[in-house]
Structure formats: C-alpha cells, structure tokens
C-alpha cells in the first residue's frame with residue numbers, strides 16, 4: 001500500500017529528543033562497531049568515547065553467531081551504560097531482547113518493526129534501514145520505528161551497498177516528520193557538512209572512526225567539530 005506524504009507527526013521516539021518548544025535538536029554521532037572485534041575492543045571503545053559526545057553505539061558484528069556476540073557484548077554494554085551511550089544491537093530482535101539492549105537496528109531483511117515492538121516493548125528504540133526510499137521510511141514510521149536510516153551517502157568499504165540517496169532526502173524527511181533520521185555510509189569529518197546541513201539527526205559512522213590515522217578519539221573529536229560547524 002502506498003503511504004501518502006502527510007503532515008502526520010510521528011512519535012519522536014529516539015531518546016525523546018524534542019523539547020517543549022518543538023525545536024529539532026542538533027545532530028549527534030551514532031557510532032557503529034567494526035564488523036569484527038576481539039574482547040579487547042571494549043578498551044578501544046572506552047578510549048574512543050573520551051574523544052567527544054556519542055549518542056548511541058551499535059554492535060554490528062558479522063560472521064559470528066548470537067551466542068558469541070552476546071559474550072563480546074557484555075562489557076561493551078556495561079561501558080555504554082556507564083557513559084550514557086545508548087547500546088543498540090544490529091540485525092537481531094532476539095539478541096536485543098536477550099541482552100536487554102536499549103535498541104535494535106533492523107535492515108529490510110532483518111524482521112518487522114511491529115513485531116520488534118511487540119517483543120521488545122515501548123521503551124526499546126527500533127531503527128529501520130530505508131536506503132534511498134521515502135516510501136520505506138514512511139512505512140517504517142507507520143510501523144512504529146523510532147528512527148529511519150538513509151544511505152549510503154558516500155562510497156564505503158564497510159558494506160556492499162546498492163543505494164545512494166541524495167542529501168535532499170534528509171531535508172525532505174525533516175520538513176515533514178519529527179521522527180529522527182540517521183545518515184549512514186562513508187561519512188567522514190570532511191564530508192559530513194552537507195548531511196548536517198540537510199538536517200540529519202544522527203550521523204552513523206564506522207570506518208572513519210576505527211580506521212582513522214590519528215586514532216578513534218581524534219576522529220570523534222573531528223566529527224564533533226564538523227557537526228558544530
């Protein structure tokens with residue numbers, strides 16, 4: 001079913017970010033893990049978080065089973081709680097439930113936002129990949145997602161991608177809807193400005209932090225500078 005662009009005000013969800021005057025909050029950083037980590041990664045993450053503010057951390061591990069992810073997750077989830085960073089699990093509603101995560105990120109093949117809400121309850125944040133599609137984003141909003149994610153905006157080696165939206169999808173979204181939008185894909189401190197200007201509520205970044213020449217903390221500090229202009 002086609003969903004109409006409407007003035008529908010969707011529940012702002014993700015971290016209840018709107019204040020009483022309905023101002024859209026400033027853009028924030030949403031950090032995504034490398035696709036493979038060792039148990040020592042928790043120390044790398046702790047040092048990275050010293051670099052500047054991070055709103056959310058997504059554990060995105062590929063090629064290992066949920067049991068192994070759960071084992072690696074435990075100290076990371078504790079660190080995130082200590083640092084007031086939302087801990088988001090990628091791909092798996094079941095794992096998010098098992099860990100008591102703050103949120104789950106679902107791709108188009110990872111499960112249904114409505115089902116996730118039923119299983120995880122009202123306070124768990126649910127994000128949905130919407131590629132370059134306004135329709136998918138409106139569908140996700142209707143299904144009760146707490147944020148929609150558009151991308152990949154720039155070339156990336158972290159994931160094979162087929163969709164490359166224009167930043168204008170972010171300004172379209174934020175003009176019509178309160179529900180937060182996330183920009184993802186190849187974002188660096190040097191190319192972030194057009195996405196911030198277009199209204200991205202969050203920049204989701206992985207490679208530009210973990211592979212940064214000057215180290216993750218310096219990269220996070222550089223993102224903070226880019227976001228603040």
Ligand SMILES: Cc1ncc(COP(=O)(O)OP(=O)(O)O)c(N)n1
Nearest residue numbers: 090105106107108129149182184204
């Ligand atoms: C914030 C955010 N946006 C998009 C994605 C991509 O999700 P998906 O399409 O399911 O691809 P994988 O990350 O699972 O490879 C994401 N993880 N996070």
Ligand SMILES: Cc1ncsc1CCOP(=O)(O)O
Nearest residue numbers: 152156158185186205206207
């Ligand atoms: C998971 C994902 N989904 C679309 S692009 C992407 C990769 C994000 O990582 P990077 O910031 O290294 O491009």
Ligand SMILES: [Mg+2]
Nearest residue numbers: 091106107110
């Ligand atoms: Mg996925």
